[in-house]
Amino acid sequence: MPRYKQTQEILKILGDRELVRNIGIIAHVDHGKTTLTDSLLAASGLLSPTVAGEARALDYLEEEQKRGITIKTANISLLHDYGDKSYVINLIDTPGHVDFTGKVTRALRAIDGAVVVVDAVEEVMVQTETVTRQALGERVKPVLFINKVDRLITELRLGPKDIQKKLARIIDRFNKLIDIFGEPEFKDRWKVRPDLNNVAFGSAKDKWGFTLKQAMEKGMTFNDVLNFYTEGRLDELRELFPVHKAVLDMVIEHIPNPKVAQKYRLPKIWKGDLNSEVGQAMLNCDENGPVAFMVTNVMVDERAGLVATGRLLSGTLRPGQEVYLINKGVKDRILQVGMYMGPYREVVDHMIAGNIPAVLGLEGVTAGETVTTLPDMVPFESIKYISEPVVTVAIEPKNTRDLPKLINALRKLAIEDPNLKVSINEETGEYLISGMGTLHIEVSIHFLQDMGLEVITSPPIVVYRETITKRSPIFPGKSPNKHNRIKLYLDKLSDDLVNLITSGEITDRTPRRELQKILMEHGWSAEEARRVWAVDNERGNILVDMTKGVQYLQESKQMLISAFYDFVKEGALCREPVRGVKVVIVDAEFHEDPAHRTLAQVVPMMHRALLGGELAAEPSLYEPIMKIQVQVPTEFIGAVTSVLASKRGQVTNIDQREYYAVVNGYIPVSETFDLAPVLRGATQGRAFWQSQFSHWQLVPKSLLPELVKSIRTRKGLPESPPSYEEFIPPGETVEVV
Numbered sequence: 142m143p144r145y146k147q148t149q150e151i152l153k154i155l156g157d158r159e160l161v162r163n164i165g166i167i168a169h170v171d172h173g174k175t176t177l178t179d180s181l182l183a184a185s186g187l188l189s190p191t192v193a194g195e196a197r198a199l200d201y202l203e204e205e206q207k208r209g210i211t212i213k214t215a216n217i218s219l220l221h222d223y224g225d226k227s228y229v230i231n232l233i234d235t236p237g238h239v240d241f242t243g244k245v246t247r248a249l250r251a252i253d254g255a256v257v258v259v260d261a262v263e264e265v266m267v268q269t270e271t272v273t274r275q276a277l278g279e280r281v282k283p284v285l286f287i288n289k290v291d292r293l294i295t296e297l298r299l300g301p302k303d304i305q306k307k308l309a310r311i312i313d314r315f316n317k318l319i320d321i322f323g324e325p326e327f328k329d330r331w332k333v334r335p336d337l338n339n340v341a342f343g344s345a346k347d348k349w350g351f352t353l354k355q356a357m358e359k360g361m362t363f364n365d366v367l368n369f370y371t372e373g374r375l376d377e378l379r380e381l382f383p384v385h386k387a388v389l390d391m392v393i394e395h396i397p398n399p400k401v402a403q404k405y406r407l408p409k410i411w412k413g414d415l416n417s418e419v420g421q422a423m424l425n426c427d428e429n430g431p432v433a434f435m436v437t438n439v440m441v442d443e444r445a446g447l448v449a450t451g452r453l454l455s456g457t458l459r460p461g462q463e464v465y466l467i468n469k470g471v472k473d474r475i476l477q478v479g480m481y482m483g484p485y486r487e488v489v490d491h492m493i494a495g496n497i498p499a500v501l502g503l504e505g506v507t508a509g510e511t512v513t514t515l516p517d518m519v520p521f522e523s524i525k526y527i528s529e530p531v532v533t534v535a536i537e538p539k540n541t542r543d544l545p546k547l548i549n550a551l552r553k554l555a556i557e558d559p560n561l562k563v564s565i566n567e568e569t570g571e572y573l574i575s576g577m578g579t580l581h582i583e584v585s586i587h588f589l590q591d592m593g594l595e596v597i598t599s600p601p602i603v604v605y606r607e608t609i610t611k612r613s614p615i616f617p618g619k620s621p622n623k624h625n626r627i628k629l630y631l632d633k634l635s636d637d638l639v640n641l642i643t644s645g646e647i648t649d650r651t652p653r654r655e656l657q658k659i660l661m662e663h664g665w666s667a668e669e670a671r672r673v674w675a676v677d678n679e680r681g682n683i684l685v686d687m688t689k690g691v692q693y694l695q696e697s698k699q700m701l702i703s704a705f706y707d708f709v710k711e712g713a714l715c716r717e718p719v720r721g722v723k724v725v726i727v728d729a730e731f732h733e734d735p736a737h738r739t740l741a742q743v744v745p746m747m748h749r750a751l752l753g754g755e756l757a758a759e760p761s762l763y764e765p766i767m768k769i770q771v772q773v774p775t776e777f778i779g780a781v782t783s784v785l786a787s788k789r790g791q792v793t794n795i796d797q798r799e800y801y802a803v804v805n806g807y808i809p810v811s812e813t814f815d816l817a818p819v820l821r822g823a824t825q826g827r828a829f830w831q832s833q834f835s836h837w838q839l840v841p842k843s844l845l846p847e848l849v850k851s852i853r854t855r856k857g858l859p860e861s862p863p864s865y866e867e868f869i870p871p872g873e874t875v876e877v878v
Contacts, residue, residue: 151218151480154229158399158426158495162392163452165233165248167276168258169268170831173288177258177345177388181219181232184385216450216481216497221389228393231497247437247508247559249279250410251452251497254396256388257283257315258345261307262292264798265314267770267805267831273315274322280406282331284339284395285315286388291344294370297800301363312340339395341387347375350384352391399495400426403454410435412652413519422455428493432456432464434500434512435521441553442501445477448486449500449510456514458492458500466503467511467520476502508559522645530562530575531765531810531834533602534582537571539595547572550592554585561585575604577834579814603811605852606680606720606763606837607712609633613758614877615727618750619870620742624732627701627746628876631754632723638663639681639721649676669725675702680718682709685725693731697743701726704747713752714760714862715852720837721763724751753868757875760862761845763837764809771804771820771830778802780823788812788819807835 154160166174219230233248249255255276259269276283287308293299299307316332323331333339335353343350351361359381369378403426407415414420422430436451462475479486479499492498503512511520538547551572555563562575576582579601589596613631620626634642638660641647647659653671660670668687675684684705688694709719731738769790771781775797781804782792790808808816813832820828840848850860869875 151220151229152489154227155496156493160226160228161231161398161495162228162254162396163231163252163399163497164254164256164392164396165252166256166258167272169266172258172260173345174258177286177288180345180348180384181388182217184383218480221393223390223393230389230392246275249276249281250435251437252281253399253402253406254282254284254392256286256392258286258288259311259315261287261290262297263772264311267768267833270318271833273318277319277322280409282396284391285312285333286341287311288343288345290342291347294367301367304363308342339391341391343384343387345384348384349378349382350387351382352387355382355387410522411519412522419455419515419518426495427455428457430455432458432512432514433518434458436506436508436510436512439506439508439556441556445501447503447506449503449506450497453492453494453496453498455494458498464512464514465516466506467513467518469505469510473503475500507556530560530577531604532578532582533573533575533604535571535573535599536596539597543594547594547596550589550594554588601814604765605717607714607717608719608721608761608763609755609758610761611759613754614875616750616754616757616875617870617873618746619873620746622737622742624737625742625746626730627726627750628728629724629726629750629754631758632725634683634721634723635663642676642678643681645678647676648678675705677706677709680709680720682719682722685723687725687727688729691729693738694729697731697738700740700743701747704744704751707748708751713755714762715849716856716858717762717852749868753865756863756865762840762848764811764840766807766835766838767810767813767832768835769806769808769830769832771828772801773804773824773828775802777824777827778804781828784820784823
């Protein structure tokens with residue numbers, strides 16, 4: 142393992158948190174994040190200056206180099222001199238492609254500030270909006286770097302006034318994002334202005350950049366920049382205004398140190414008692430307090446095992462230390478502590494609060510885990526993802542002897558990427574992987590191939606959600622031995638409430654009073670809000686107990702909850718996950734002998750009542766809808782809108798810019814699999830687009846019967862779903878309310 146010459150210097154400075162900055166670089170795909178990172182590394186002596194901008198140093202995975210995109214986040218620590226002091230900047234380079242926004246979300250949890258990179262020609266794009274909204278949602282303070290200014294000069298051939306006009310528009314659009322998505326107490330303070338020096342302009346490829354302050358100190362204008370280009374004096378421009386100095390000076394001036402940032406970030410990411418010992422330790426970034434380590438990313442190292450990376454908010458991590466994994470409910474021991482240097486980990490003897498360490502030895506650790514020396518610490522808030530998996534493929538090994546190897550490889554992928562869902566189709570034995578989009582799936586399959594696995598994959602399958610469109614009658618259930626009975630009904634949850642559940646705003650761990658308040662604001666009665674049994678955050682469903690005086694109910698409670706979770710994983714319509722349903726138990730009767738109210742009796746009783754209740758409530762399907770943004774020359778606007786209309790898409794607005802137009806709209810995921818050839822054909826290959834998951838929408842009634850039939854046929858089920866009458870136990874009736 143290489144030893145970088147700066148490691149010891151960096152470790153000396155880490156003890157003074159005022160000299161530490163934790164930042165990320167975020168942007169729309171291909172706006173220049175990784176090229177900028179190369180220049181920052183070169184300035185720190187970690188990369189030869191002659192290859193900076195081309196080496197893509199942090200894109201150390203072969204697939205990243207080949208595709209020219211960043212897939213995994215990469216961490217590194219930089220040393221930067223500012224004034225008469227040396228600062229350590231812990232930097233995370235993040236993906237820009239929308240299929241990897243889950244990795245951006247996790248990276249943002251670990252940092253305090255973000256350099257938002259925007260292409261000077263393309264301006265603020267859909268993914269710029271997404272990552273900025275993610276950053277503001279995590280209380281991560283942004284600064285702005287407007288990249289590729291060279292394109293305004295060499296490609297568009299703009300004069301100084303037009304350049305300044307275009308840059309001013311980018312700043313204005315960026316500030317509008319802060320205005321829309323920023324919290325009231327931060328939005329005005331976090332807006333960017335050139336005179337505040339929280340905006341830098343430059344070209345990461347050509348390795349120059351400056352803030353207004355730096356330009357004024359040397360009497361530089363955009364007219365002078367034009368002259369440097371026309372006269373071929375780029376080396377002189379780089380010498381005068383190195384891009385690393387513009388960006389890192391801006392970071393040190395405007396991004397808060399951990400001691401300052403944790404005071405306002407902690408209430409957002411941790412709901413425990415701020416006046417407790419650990420609460421005060423985290424607020425003050427106290428290295429002598431209890432360990433509070435928030436795991437944001439987990440990698441699988443073939444030799445070292447699981448490597449957990451994240452933010453240490455209080456305490457000091459040391460090898461040999463005993464810690465608790467709160468979410469997993471186990472005690473474990475840290476074997477090794479390290480810091481990141483590009484693709485390598487440097488082993489250190491300790492790491493103090495306010496930094497981003499790497500930890501080895503925690504068995505079964507996952508992203509989102511709370512690691513602490515306190516056995517009863519309130520865990521950190523679950524990480525909220527803007528997107529969710531909407532495309533699935535079935536995968537199997539080409540050679541059956543490779544099945545154990547495939548299972549291990551899929552387990553590794555699922556650990557490293559929580560946004561990739563791995564499951565088994567029990568009817569066919571196929572392994573299913575679900576991702577954010579087709580690229581997400583393609584990259585995951587490539588990783589499997591890199592491990593030496595030859596795999597066969599099915600065509601992409603859209604993931605749907607089952608729901609109900611009206612309240613069901615009160616539906617009865619009876620155990621197989623006829624000794625236990627239950628009555629329940631299903632009702633539809635409002636879209637706003639479902640979004641709160643799936644975003645993690647309310648969970649099983651939400652304090653009861655807070656949960657009651659939220660539910661009552663959404664029209665629930667006080668009693669209903671008080672008697673919630675389970676909240677299904679993955680799909681957006683709730684189980685409520687409204688029974689009175691039922692004997693042996695508490696003894697059967699966990700079995701009923703288990704049946705509820707079985708139901709929401711696979712509904713009755715076509716065995717797709719269930720979304721947006723409230724299940725209310727209104728009455729029950731259990732046999733006094735525990736031998737007659739076992740798991741084998743209670744779960745089927747509850748499950749069949751749920752399936753019948755769904756079928757009696759006019760079930761339907763939600764389909765995933767993508768937000769799409771198409772950049773195209775003005776003369777092809779009509780072609781783009783026609784393509785979207787032919788694919789059940791909707792155009793929301795057309796943003797006319799000087800040299801091209803941006804068509805914004807929505808399109809069902811099921812209509813996107815052949816979008817690339819159709820859109821390219823209609824625009825002579827001149828359209829560029831990005832799409833990301835936006836929301837779930839009911840399938841049009843006219844398409845529902847055929848869609849249900851096709852899904853059921855694909856799954857080997859009878860073409861038509863069963864009738865709710867088939868689930869009514871003999872001698873029982875449904876009660877219409």
